[in-house]
Amino acid sequence: MRAEKPRRVALGEGLAKLNENMITLAEISEMAIRKAMGGLLESDLSQAEEVSTLDREIYALQNVIEKNCIDLIALHAPVAKDLRTITTSLKIVTDLDRIGRYARDIAEVVPELSRAGENVPRDEAKLKRMADLTIHMVDTAIRAFTNHDAASVRDIAEFDNAVDDLYEALYEGYVHGITEGTLRPQVGVQLILVSRYLERIADHAVNVGRRVVYMETGEGPAGTPRSSRPGPELPTGVG
């Protein structure tokens, strides 16, 4: 084969621009979740307030990327790896947008908890562990995408199981606190929601990971079963 210079220069440039935008979007999404959890765990309102701005940036960039992808498909009829990169980007932007939206939802809880006082029992060790694992998963999935590294996300589902276990434990703890009267329902419900948002963010990280494997190898994600893991059970006497 002769020495090859890409002939489809315009497609190559379009893909480079797409990659650049995807990396930016991924970095903003990760920053949003870090700041949201930082705001929550450190009761830092300024960090939480930044998340709303980041979420707006994520939404705007998502729209730009979608337009990038549609233009590339319409103008260049991409195939093989080029096609997989574009369709994966189209799918991943939705996951990253949802991660940004959940980060904003978490950040919106911070002022309410702040008003509720410093002595709210938050089960902080477990919540922090859950946040660390979730952020690690998002970071791993995003790095896999930007580094084109399918191998690094092979075990991401195991982290997801750990996050799910923590969610169940936190959920039961918060429900217990509410029923025992040690946690005000208004606060308990917000904390249940925060842990639920983290659990959903982790699921989106798994989606991103699976799609990176498809983008790089062509294997999956068609036929990948939707997770059927049940949510936490309500304790007896509740519900």
Next chain:
Amino acid sequence: METTTNPTASEGDPATPVLSVKGLSVWAGKKAILSNISLEFWDREVTALIGPSGCGKTTFIRTLNRMTEVSPGLRVQGTIHYRGQDIYDRAVNPVLLRQRVGMVFQRPTVFPMSIFDNVAFGLRLVRESRSVIEERVVESLRRAGLYEELKDNLHRSALTLSGGQQQRLCIARALAVNPRVLLLDEPTSSLDPSATQKVEDLLFELKQEYAVIIVTHNMQQAARVSDRTAFLYQGKLIEFDETKRLFESPREKLTESYVTGRFG
């Protein structure tokens, strides 16, 4: 065997390929044009052959109905079976074989005679009756999507037709002698987009009844019209797979580079 005695096409066994190529090599002197190619073609499917210029695509399809014998100096090794029969067997009549495995060329090859006579040409060679000829001409023009356009002008010179109509007329002529396989060598390369679309639509209709094998330089066309695609490079079969697999997730790096336009 139908290529030796019976000119009427049999339906054949759907569980066996209509054409089976094993270890095919073609030599021009000491130069190998094709090297050790094995693949199968199935009834009611469109198979596309893609690859850069000079990769051997056209030579390959010309081996499938012994058109290579028209070019002196080519030596064919390996076997090609049509419905289980070795087409290079001495007992096979190449004229009958070419009725079963018909060919349409890159540029329309209409004869300087009427539209009707163009389609009837092969039927007259095998001395079909006038009523059979009339019936088959109309049927073939219908199948080629031309009858409604031309039914009032069948005795007009075929040379007055547009390029797209001429190419579909060539397809009708091939269909008239009741083939099972149609070989199309870049059939739309000289046509405008509208005429190309008509031929591509026609391929979709034809594959309901025939095995269609199309050589194309246009990869989007291969992706649009075919069920399976074979990628040839420097006389070798690099990859042969379902078209959607080959264009979405090719197994070979060389295929990936070619279909994404990184060489060729």
